[in-house]
Amino acid sequence: MAYLLLYVDDIILTASDSVLLKKLIDTLKAEFAMTDLGVLHHFLGLKVEHKNGGLFLSQSSYAADILARANMTTFKPCSTPVEIGSKLSASSGSPAVDGTLYRSLAGALQYLTITRPEISYAV
Incomplete structure (x- = not known):
């Protein structure tokens, strides 16, 4: 199983095993200009931390x-x-x-x- 999250020109790609993930990345690289940035750390304002076999997302x-x-x-x-x-007015301030x-x-x-x-x- 594989998941691909695409937002404009940012992609998160993950798969159930590393062989499948590598194959998907290679296939995408053959078709599109892309760079593998490695392990996910940040995405669309989210900070991603790998903890206890899962992910912790934070927007701090x-x-x-x-x-x-x-x-x-x-x-x-x-x-x-x-x-x-406070009083708001369109004509003052x-x-x-x-x-x-x-x-x-x-x-x-x-x-x-x-x-x-x-x-x-x-x-």
């Missing part, structure tokens, strides 16, 4: 990267993600300095909450 480094991009690494946790008593950064962060947070639904409210 992905979440830390989002905080760093937003310049929020020194911020302290709070009990609610919403500022209490200053516009966002970099809309591209905002959209990039929004997309990254959306991806994070798809895989971690328990943090959706806080995000």
Whole structure:
């Protein structure tokens, strides 16, 4: 049995035995330009650790990267993600300095909450 996970140009390939895995890799290399990077460590923001005959997946480094991009690494946790008593208005305040950064962060947070639904409210 073999499994192939493909996302755009990233592939994870695993098989029930090493002979089959080698054959699949060789077949794919003959047809496509590809590089075998060896044992899986990271994939699409997931950190992969091999433990006790299985895999442990974590997005802690992905979440830390989002905080760093937003310049929020020194911020302290709070009990609610919403500022209490704030009033939002379309006509007051200053516009966002970099809309591209905002959209990039929004997309990254959306991806994070798809895989971690328990943090959706806080995000």
